[in-house]
Amino acid sequence: MTALDVEVGGARPYRIHIGAGLLDDGALLARPLRGRHALVASDGNVAPLYAAGVVDALRAARPDAQVATCVIPPGEQEKTLARFGEAIDALAALGATRDACVYALGGGVVGDLAGFAAACWMRGIDCVQLPTSLLAMVDSSVGGKTAVDLPQGKNLVGAFHPPRAVVADTATLRTLPARELRAGLAEVVKYGAIAESGFLDWLDAHADALLGGDADALSEAIARSCAHKAAIVERDPFEHGERALLNFGHTFGHAIETAQDYGALNHGEAVAVGMVLAARLSAALGLATDTDTMILRALLQRLGLPTEPPAGLAPDTLLAHMRLDKKAQASGLRFVLWDGPGHARVVADVPEDAVLDVLRGA
Ligand SMILES: NC(=O)c1ccc[n+]([C@@H]2O[C@H](COP(=O)([O-])OP(=O)(O)OC[C@H]3O[C@@H](n4cnc5c(N)ncnc54)[C@H](O)[C@@H]3O)[C@@H](O)[C@H]2O)c1
Ligand SMILES: O=C(O)C(=O)C[C@@H](O)[C@H](O)[C@H](O)COP(=O)(O)O
Numbered sequence: 516m517t518a519l520d521v522e523v524g525g526a527r528p529y530r531i532h533i534g535a536g537l538l539d540d541g542a543l544l545a546r547p548l549r550g551r552h553a554l555v556a557s558d559g560n561v562a563p564l565y566a567a568g569v570v571d572a573l574r575a576a577r578p579d580a581q582v583a584t585c586v587i588p589p590g591e592q593e594k595t596l597a598r599f600g601e602a603i604d605a606l607a608a609l610g611a612t613r614d615a616c617v618y619a620l621g622g623g624v625v626g627d628l629a630g631f632a633a634a635c636w637m638r639g640i641d642c643v644q645l646p647t648s649l650l651a652m653v654d655s656s657v658g659g660k661t662a663v664d665l666p667q668g669k670n671l672v673g674a675f676h677p678p679r680a681v682v683a684d685t686a687t688l689r690t691l692p693a694r695e696l697r698a699g700l701a702e703v704v705k706y707g708a709i710a711e712s713g714f715l716d717w718l719d720a721h722a723d724a725l726l727g728g729d730a731d732a733l734s735e736a737i738a739r740s741c742a743h744k745a746a747i748v749e750r751d752p753f754e755h756g757e758r759a760l761l762n763f764g765h766t767f768g769h770a771i772e773t774a775q776d777y778g779a780l781n782h783g784e785a786v787a788v789g790m791v792l793a794a795r796l797s798a799a800l801g802l803a804t805d806t807d808t809m810i811l812r813a814l815l816q817r818l819g820l821p822t823e824p825p826a827g828l829a830p831d832t833l834l835a836h837m838r839l840d841k842k843a844q845a846s847g848l849r850f851v852l853w854d855g856p857g858h859a860r861v862v863a864d865v866p867e868d869a870v871l872d873v874l875r876g877a
């Protein structure tokens with residue numbers, strides 16, 4: 516255990532291990548492997564860099580184990596039921612028994628898809644998250660939301676399936692493209708926005724270091740983000756209440772991703788735009804101030820993130836996608852609205868006209 520590790524409590528507690536070089540630690544990787552079957556799932560960018568090392572480390576620690584790999588093409592457009600089926604086929608080919616373990620090696624796309632395969636194979640086998648993108652380290656590897664996308668909407672088919680462990684090897688961030696690093700910072704800003712205004716100040720002060728890949732700054736951002744997420748999912752693992760705050764910016768963001776067929780803005784970028792739109796909606800409804808919104812927007816811009824929706828997206832189309840948001844109820848849309856730095860709330864029955872006004876004004 517390092518000083519940065521974070522515990523996620525609850526009915527099935529697990530540890531988020533954070534440190535450089537952890538993917539080489541076969542004993543750590545193999546610890547949750549109860550049976551003899553391990554499937555390392557990854558994508559076409561990450562697998563050539565790290566999959567062989569993970570497979571070798573697992574085999575060295577557990578010579579009796581059968582270790583197979585499953586590699587999907589990279590990108591959000593591959594987070595589909597068809598690719599999920601490929602992961603299931605790989606588990607069948609391996610002859611994976613109920614004590615098998617799926618190792619999700621990659622960004623949030625691999626983590627969500629492989630985690631969902633683990634949730635479904637034989638009604639649920641173990642999963643270890645090995646996040647290699649900043650976004651996956653600060654958010655998607657923690658908390659057990661797994662899913663694939665449909666053309667109709669983001670993450671519409673999925674399950675809650677917490678991992679047995681998360682192993683975040685921060686050395687892998689050295690190969691992460693700069694655009695993807697910035698995308699991860701959007702979710703980091705989210706924690707400051709909803710839970711800790713001082714974290715927003717810290718991010719502002721360390722923006723250059725973070726963008727420059729400074730290892731200490733990134734490690735601190737990861738550990739602080741994981742601590743926020745762990746505290747929330749521990750109290751509300753199935754999103755009956757406060758966990759929905761982690762969806763700040765996502766009602767707009769997911770609608771943008773869906774409307775663009777998951778091909779233009781990536782998730783972090785769409786969430787950055789979505790947080791600004793949610794802040795504007797909050798201001799229009801008398802919550803956050805315009806000044807708060809401008810400060811949030813300026814921080815996101817400083818971190819190299821987009822803050823306005825791409826041109827050409829019709830407000831009515833976006834609104835239609837929002838009606839399939841998982842927070843929506845029969846009575847109407849529910850939004851995470853912002854009270855200003857460090858505070859947010861879930862608000863039901865937000866008038867669609869107010870949402871359209873924000874989209875038209877953007
Ligand atoms: N389950 C959750 O709680 C949760 C939370 C946030 C986001 N998500 C989901 O996560 C996904 C976004 O995750 P993401 O931003 O990691 O996207 P991603 O998985 O597409 O990864 C981004 C890109 O970086 C590449 N990559 C990843 N690690 C690399 C490395 N170390 N070196 C080189 N290339 C690397 C990938 O191949 C990909 O091209 C979305 O589908 C989103 O819905 C889920
Ligand atoms: O963990 C959560 O809860 C989140 O909402 C984290 C989000 O960053 C993440 O994008 C999540 O996948 C969105 O969940 P969804 O329920 O809106 O699909």
Ligand SMILES: [Zn+2]
Pocket residue numbers: 654702765782786
């Ligand atoms: Zn997200």
